[in-house]
Amino acid sequence: MTAPTKTPENAPAERTDLHEPVIDWFSEHARDLPWRRPEAGPWGVMVSEFMLQQTPVSRVLPVYEQWLARWPRPADLAEEAPGEAVRAWGRLGYPRRALRLHGAAVAITERHGGDVPTAHAQLLALPGIGEYTAAAVASFAYGQRHAVLDTNVRRVFARAVAGVQFPPNATTAAERKLARTLLPEQDDTAARWAAASMELGALVCTAKNEECHRCPIAALCAWRLAGKPAHDGPPRRGQTYAGTDRQVRGKLLAVLRDAVAPVPQAALDRVWDEPVQRARALDGLVSDGLVEPLAGGLYRLPAG
DNA sequence: CATGCGTGGTG
DNA sequence: TCACCAAGCAT
Numbered sequence: 001m002t003a004p005t006k007t008p009e010n011a012p013a014e015r016t017d018l019h020e021p022v023i024d025w026f027s028e029h030a031r032d033l034p035w036r037r038p039e040a041g042p043w044g045v046m047v048s049e050f051m052l053q054q055t056p057v058s059r060v061l062p063v064y065e066q067w068l069a070r071w072p073r074p075a076d077l078a079e080e081a082p083g084e085a086v087r088a089w090g091r092l093g094y095p096r097r098a099l100r101l102h103g104a105a106v107a108i109t110e111r112h113g114g115d116v117p118t119a120h121a122q123l124l125a126l127p128g129i130g131e132y133t134a135a136a137v138a139s140f141a142y143g144q145r146h147a148v149l150d151t152n153v154r155r156v157f158a159r160a161v162a163g164v165q166f167p168p169n170a171t172t173a174a175e176r177k178l179a180r181t182l183l184p185e186q187d188d189t190a191a192r193w194a195a196a197s198m199e200l201g202a203l204v205c206t207a208k209n210e211e212c213h214r215c216p217i218a219a220l221c222a223w224r225l226a227g228k229p230a231h232d233g234p235p236r237r238g239q240t241y242a243g244t245d246r247q248v249r250g251k252l253l254a255v256l257r258d259a260v261a262p263v264p265q266a267a268l269d270r271v272w273d274e275p276v277q278r279a280r281a282l283d284g285l286v287s288d289g290l291v292e293p294l295a296g297g298l299y300r301l302p303a304g
Numbered sequence: 305c306a307t308g309c310g311t312g313g314t315g
Numbered sequence: 316t317c318a319c320c321a322a323g324c325a326t
Contacts, residue, residue: 048322049322049323050323051322052321052322052323053321053322053323053324054309054310054311054320054321054322054323054324055310055311055312055321055322056311056312056313056320056321056322057321057322058312058313058321059311059312059313059321060322091310091311091312092310092311093309093310093311093312094309094310094311094323094324095309095310096309096310096324096325097309097323097324100324100325127324127325128323128324128325129324130323130324130325131323131324132322132323132324133322133323133324136322148322150322150323151321151322151323152321152322153322169305169306170305170306198322201322202321202322206320207319207320207321208314208315208319208320209315241310241311242317244308244309245308245309246308246309246310246311247310247311249309249310250309250310250311253310284308284309288309
């Protein structure tokens with residue numbers, strides 16, 4: 001019996017007490033989501049992670065089902081025009097994700113024989129996959145041991161361990177270190193822990209209206225024990241939308257998504273009356289590769 | 305490291 | 316009503 005090594009900033013023993021209650025809670029309360037079913041496979045997990053970046057589960061569900069039915073393997077998506085991915089993305093938002101998912105499917109087909117890679121570094125090298133998504137796919141699809149630090153997990157850790165209401169705006173080195181410290185030793189337990197702590201943040205330890213009475217670690221939660229002090233420090237950056245280029249881009253792209261044939265400039269001009277901003281938004285879509293300009297002032301979703 | 309990037313539900 | 320929120324990434 002060798003006790004785990006401890007450094008001064010390392011975990012007190014009770015931190016590992018979080019694992020069992022959270023994992024047991026997860027076993028009881030986990031949502032039955034399609035990408036958690038065995039038949040989803042690594043590709044299903046990866047598609048879901050792209051769609052879930054900044055988008056709620058309820059809106060992802062129907063698009064996910066259609067996507068997997070149409071493109072059951074990466075190679076199926078890879079041989080499509082990228083514009084078809086953008087069209088199928090529908091109104092999920094942040095349509096550059098659709099382009100990146102298509103690009104990732106192409107890269108998987110070319111570099112990995114059509115199979116979603118298992119190595120974190122190879123996942124990270126794919127377009128649209130950052131630190132979080134690489135860890136999530138490696139953990140959820142392949143059962144590997146990674147710190148999976150999304151906004152839910154960060155909030156759970158901020159409250160339960162750090163004793164504050166919200167995590168910092170940007171992920172800090174201290175958060176990463178804490179997440180690694182809290183990771184169970186066994187691969188399968190670590191993967192279970194990652195999913196469980198995320199689900200706890202999504203269902204119980206939510207940003208607003210948290211439900212501590214349903215929380216399996218309420219008795220250990222540093223934030224609750226401290227009397228749930230309000231967030232101090234600068235307010236978290238709010239998203240502005242009305243009147244921004246993002247809104248204009250959304251309107252322009254909606255026209256192109258719904259069009260079967262190339263669309264004349266005049267049809268796009270109708271979605272926004274301010275010409276300078278409208279032109280800037282359209283230029284941005286073109287430079288992002290979301291829109292393809294054709295001769296004669298026609299526009300369409302990218303063909304290739 | 306701060307910004308830009310969609311969309312729709314909700315209190 | 317409208318600000319806030321929802322499994323981030325790239326630059």
